[in-house]
Amino acid sequence: MIEMEDVYKKYPNGVVAVSGLSVRINQGEFVYIVGPSGAGKSTFIKMMYREEKPSKGTIMINGVNLGKLKESKIPHFRRQLGVVFQDFKLLPKLTVYENVAFALEVIEEQPKYIKKRVMETLELVNLKHKARMLPTELSGGEQQRVSIARSIVNSPKVVIADEPTGNLDPETSWEIMKIFEEINTRGTTILMATHNKEIVNTIRHRVIAIENGQIIRDEQRGDYGYES
Ligand code: ADP
Numbered sequence: 001m002i003e004m005e006d007v008y009k010k011y012p013n014g015v016v017a018v019s020g021l022s023v024r025i026n027q028g029e030f031v032y033i034v035g036p037s038g039a040g041k042s043t044f045i046k047m048m049y050r051e052e053k054p055s056k057g058t059i060m061i062n063g064v065n066l067g068k069l070k071e072s073k074i075p076h077f078r079r080q081l082g083v084v085f086q087d088f089k090l091l092p093k094l095t096v097y098e099n100v101a102f103a104l105e106v107i108e109e110q111p112k113y114i115k116k117r118v119m120e121t122l123e124l125v126n127l128k129h130k131a132r133m134l135p136t137e138l139s140g141g142e143q144q145r146v147s148i149a150r151s152i153v154n155s156p157k158v159v160i161a162d163e164p165t166g167n168l169d170p171e172t173s174w175e176i177m178k179i180f181e182e183i184n185t186r187g188t189t190i191l192m193a194t195h196n197k198e199i200v201n202t203i204r205h206r207v208i209a210i211e212n213g214q215i216i217r218d219e220q221r222g223d224y225g226y227e228s
């Protein structure tokens with residue numbers, strides 16, 4: 001379902017961030033992407049949601065060849081994915097409800113369906129009671145839960161998360177992980193770049209380690225493998 005073959009990414013300034021990367025990820029897998037800063041993790045992830053284009057090689061997601069995807073087709077493609085960021089990226093002037101509803105409004109779902117779906121998604125992340133609040137009125141962990149709700153509201157097959165617990169304290173990070181586990185249990189593929197050694201070593205999943213733009217390790221139920 002996700003297939004990368006011999007992917008290279010060279011940025012306009014000449015930096016080669018990813019070089020000769022091949023990987024296959026099946027539907028329903030939970031994959032941690034680990035490695036030191038500057039290793040190419042974010043670039044790897046950005047290419048998956050077509051924020052960056054590979055300079056060479058093929059990326060196929062659910063049958064779509066991302067290298068050949070027309071600019072005009074990107075928004076449609078992205079609707080098949082959920083993306084979660086370290087810094088949440090919520091719309092500050094919209095309420096919790098509206099932040100989550102947004103993705104369904106742009107595809108012009110029925111208002112009745114939107115309301116039902118948004119509320120059940122907020123229930124999943126345990127934030128139904130804060131639907132009327134603004135992001136600034138919430139804790140970091142709550143904001144991340146809103147952003148997870150937003151990422152899954154249109155039932156994507158894949159959720160991609162770039163350091164989703166990077167700005168959160170340990171206890172909150174575990175709560176966030178519980179939600180990702182629940183989403184994965186329901187069949188969604190999860191791809192998560194993380195520096196959280198404790199989490200990776202405790203909630204075991206496939207670990208792909210990247211260094212210098214290359215995969216140096218790929219293990220089922222692997223460990224974090226770095227000191228910090
Ligand atoms: P990681 O997420 O593992 O920290 P990145 O993918 O962010 O790694 O970065 C990999 C390399 O690519 C680094 O050397 C970084 O400086 C470089 N890089 C990342 N983004 C850009 C960019 N937009 N332009 C130029 N170089 C970049």
Ligand code: ADP
Pocket residue numbers: 097098115119128131132
């Ligand atoms: P319940 O029926 O479970 O009590 P409600 O329908 O009362 O849920 O909605 C809970 C919260 O969700 C409300 O307080 C409201 O802020 C928000 N909400 C519901 N529908 C909308 C909407 N269409 N636009 C904006 N916010 C909404």
